[in-house]
Amino acid sequence: MSSVTTAxxxxxxxHPARDEIRLECVLHALSDPMxxxxxxxxxxxxxxxxxxxxxxPVTKSTTTHHFRVLRExxxxxxxxxxxxxxxxxxxxxxxxLFPGLLDNILDAARREAGRLGDDA
Amino acid sequence: MSSVTTAxxxxxxxHPARDEIRLECVLHALSDPMxxxxxxxxxxxxxxxxxxxxxxPVTKSTTTHHFRVLRExxxxxxxxxxxxxxxxxxxxxxxxLFPGLLDNILDAARREAGRLGDDA
DNA sequence: CCCGTACTACGAGAGCTATCGTACGAAGCG
DNA sequence: CGCTTCGTACGATAGCTCTCGTAGTACGGG
Numbered sequence: 001m002s003s004v005t006t007a008x009x010x011x012x013x014x015h016p017a018r019d020e021i022r023l024e025c026v027l028h029a030l031s032d033p034m035x036x037x038x039x040x041x042x043x044x045x046x047x048x049x050x051x052x053x054x055x056x057p058v059t060k061s062t063t064t065h066h067f068r069v070l071r072e073x074x075x076x077x078x079x080x081x082x083x084x085x086x087x088x089x090x091x092x093x094x095x096x097l098f099p100g101l102l103d104n105i106l107d108a109a110r111r112e113a114g115r116l117g118d119d120a
Numbered sequence: 121m122s123s124v125t126t127a128x129x130x131x132x133x134x135h136p137a138r139d140e141i142r143l144e145c146v147l148h149a150l151s152d153p154m155x156x157x158x159x160x161x162x163x164x165x166x167x168x169x170x171x172x173x174x175x176x177p178v179t180k181s182t183t184t185h186h187f188r189v190l191r192e193x194x195x196x197x198x199x200x201x202x203x204x205x206x207x208x209x210x211x212x213x214x215x216x217l218f219p220g221l222l223d224n225i226l227d228a229a230r231r232e233a234g235r236l237g238d239d240a
Numbered sequence: 241c242c243c244g245t246a247c248t249a250c251g252a253g254a255g256c257t258a259t260c261g262t263a264c265g266a267a268g269c270g
Numbered sequence: 271c272g273c274t275t276c277g278t279a280c281g282a283t284a285g286c287t288c289t290c291g292t293a294g295t296a297c298g299g300g
Contacts, residue, residue, distance in 0.1 A: 061262095
């Protein structure tokens, strides 16, 4: 009972607090196709998804970079769970700051994907 | 009645057609503080505003650059009227492609401005 | 026809960004 | 203890972007 902290706390990741999230950073984070893809995938489920769950047409180091941009913008939350790093949308924070914005952007992305004949 | 075209058509500006507008370009265009400022000002009125109406803390050539980014992303429409260049939001096109998105982002920007104690 | 106003074009520089490859650290499994 | 899997750190590079200054074009007024 001294300092164990449940074994999933070993590596901590820096996240912006809710009131440190900036609209411009969020929009910038979502203005990249790879990152939009990640966010759209995260939005389809309640579960957290591991980084390796995503198959992006870039290398792993580039993927790491994109996840960091999303985390530092306040769009996603990341926690280590064993060797995996789980990712989840920060819905509650984003909805509190910008009501409806996330869903609206996701809807816009869905429309555009449909319009351009993309799958997903 | 042959080829006059009403004297305001001399210098034509390239705009993307409605279905050439890309969500990612729109988000990117709005992820810059200067450009967000311009769009927020345009949203407050029905009128078109001249470039010189905006007082931004950058030089005029930089201002020109930002207006071009907004135009090429499909966010604004620009027409020459005499020596002035008038700017208007492409509300109809954006609403058709991404219903509610523009208003939602503008609302988010307003909230953030309030939260951070900005004026406007 | 000259001048002022409004905006542009071009060149340049500083800084960011997306991408990669290689090498490394952390957790779990046998 | 090794091996594997997952993700990171670091360095490098090409390209974009925000910014500026200077020089130039278009339009309208006297």
